[in-house]
Amino acid sequence: MPELPEVEVVRRGLAAHVVDRTIATATVTGARVARRHPGGPVDLADRLTGCRVTGAHRRGKYLWLGLQAPDGGADALVVHLGMSGQLLVGGPDLPRPRHTHAWFSFADGGDELRFVDQRTFGALVLVPLGPDGIPEPVAHIAPDPFEAAYDERVAVARLKARHSPVKAGLLDQGVVSGIGNIYADEALWAAQVHGDRISATLTRPTLARVLQAARTVMAAALAAGGTSFDELYVDVEGASGYFERSLQVYGRAGLPCSRCGTPIVRHAFANRSSHSCPRCQVAPRARVPR
């Protein structure tokens, strides 16, 4: 997290607050935030200076700002929020939050845009934007369920080809993008499928049901402004969403399943945790090593 709904909330904020403005100065502190940028932090800041922001875009959990460079070239500032990244707008006279790793002022003298990231898994990259409109750092992930380019049959086929737990497939951004640990658990609960079931052993209609559940739950979360456990997951003005109160399994270990009353269980999954209803979501028989 932040996952697709939270990233989309941020994208909408950028569209409202940053698009059609021109960057006057750019500051990027430290190498880590620019570690994916070939030229490093100084090059990143230099190339942002004077750019006009032409649009705010998203695929899955990746965001990018379309940019018109002073020389007329089309670039994209690709942003991944990682675990704790935030894009916040704030007046230039207001103190920047702790863990602000980059900030941009605009020629109109209005609010700055700040990239704040406590756990530093987030990253910024500036790349040329090709004619297909998808920046190179985003090209390796699959479309998310809200894009016109999304094809459910393709996503089902990819899941059907995997010999791994279906939850691992949902989390693989090359299968379908935008889903993280929270919405994977929520989608599997809604579809009444246990995440440890081997993807290839599930029927195509079942896999389609899981994907549709993921889309439905993420749409509901977006309508609620996203999920916010604390101040880390907020929109560009720092406001929290309220989907947390609608979560059915994530973070609800020991609490009754809203469908059947059985206590929700939490269990280890790939060095993470999964949450499920032991009655609604039947676990696969443990594979016995021999």
Place this chain on the structure above:
DNA sequence: CTTTTCTCCTGTATGC
């Protein structure tokens, strides 16, 4: 080639 594990990071909660 596919799948799993490891690693990056900091604030908060928990246990002794």
Place this chain on the structure above:
DNA sequence: TGCATACAGGAGAAAA
């Protein structure tokens, strides 16, 4: 009170 440890987890590299 102080210190060690666990946990949160996206995604790419490394290992299996």
